[in-house]
Amino acid sequence: MNDVSAQILHRLSQAREFLSGEELCREFGITRSAVWKHIGVLRADGYDIDAVTGRGYRLKSLTGRPVEAEVIPFLTTRRFGRNFLYHRITASTNLLAKALAIDGLPEGSVVVADSQTGGRGRMGRTWVSPSGVNLYFSLILRPGVPSIRVPQLTLLVAVAIHQALSKVASSLIPLIKWPNDILVNGKKLCGVLCEMQSEPDLTHFVVVGIGINVNQTELPSVLRDIATSLFLETGSLFSRPELLASVLNHFEPLYDAWLHQDDLAFILPYLERYSLLQFQDVTVDQLSRTVSGTVTGISRCGELKIDSAEGQALLISSGEAHLRKKQS
Ligand code: BT5
Secondary structure, three states: OOHHHHHHHHHHHHHOOOEOHHHHHHHHOOOHHHHHHHHHHHHHOOOEEEEEOOOEEEEEEOOOOOOHHHHHHHOOOOOOOOOEEEEEEEOOHHHHHHHHHHOOOOOOOEEEEEEEOOOEOHHHOEOOOOOOOOEEEEEEEOOOOOHHHOOHHHHHHHHHHHHHHHHHOOOOOEEEEOOOEEEEOOEEEEEEEEEEEEEOOEEEEEEEEEEEOOOOOOOOOOOOOOEOOHHHHHOOOOOHHHHHHHHHHHHHHHHHHHHOOOOOHHHHHHHHHOEOOOOOEEEEEOOOOEEEEEEEEEOOOOOEEEEEOOOOEEEEOOOEEEEOOOOO
């Protein structure tokens, strides 16, 4: 869909009633036959649009795809999502967003795909990304903070996603699993992958990649025991545009507040309240070692606080945490 088609769609979705061809010609500075061509493009894209002589055009229904015209009506942000790029299919929205960030795309730009052929997790892992059901998107940030603060963004966005999920699917009890997952009933619903380009004292940009399983009805066998979707948890279908907008709506004010703080202290109560690992016995696999102990909290800088089996108070900055069964 080109820019004008998307804008006409947005206009029709705002109007909800018939808009005359003349009005669209005037607003967009195009001819009647050009309007007709754009309506054809939209119809080919799956939009059900009435055309009635003497009355004009009316959008009958939206598609539920996370495209700009369907997301914008839910957005309350100033910057996040106001520059919006949608692809039906791409290798990875994080890869695309990084390339676009290098080209100078502004902070708040969002890259969304309906499906990914090479969705990425941490450390070369794969993010399963089928079409038509879930959310895969990446947000470009230019926080202008020392790179040492950037890992805090993963927890910050986890809070925003948690808040959005609590609003959109209020019957759920999602929990944040340090450092980058949201789980429901012990299964992964959402993953976050933050990638940055930086020098020690200067962050050029950060790409915050988010995958949320929304309306997926069946999971591949490799994920069946460890993952879930909003549909599988509730039996209901959810609006992807609304959920995407809600994440951005919650994240922008948190991010703006964080820029004016030194650390995550201002959201620690929230993080600890909804932390899956709080007061649990865990094992954390790190690149060079494995640490076991009881989680006592999250530090102001976003590290996991653990009292180790040997009685040491440890701060863990990265790794993969697993819950251990309590010894009786
Ligand atoms: C993550 O990595 O959880 C980060 C996932 C980020 C995905 C988004 S989608 C938009 C943006 N573009 C990208 O290319 N990526 C981001 P990690 O903690 O390493 O978890 C990866 C593991 O989660 C895999 O090894 C699987 O076990 C599991 N997994 C894969 N696909 C999943 C899915 N759709 N739902 C739940 N779990 C999944």
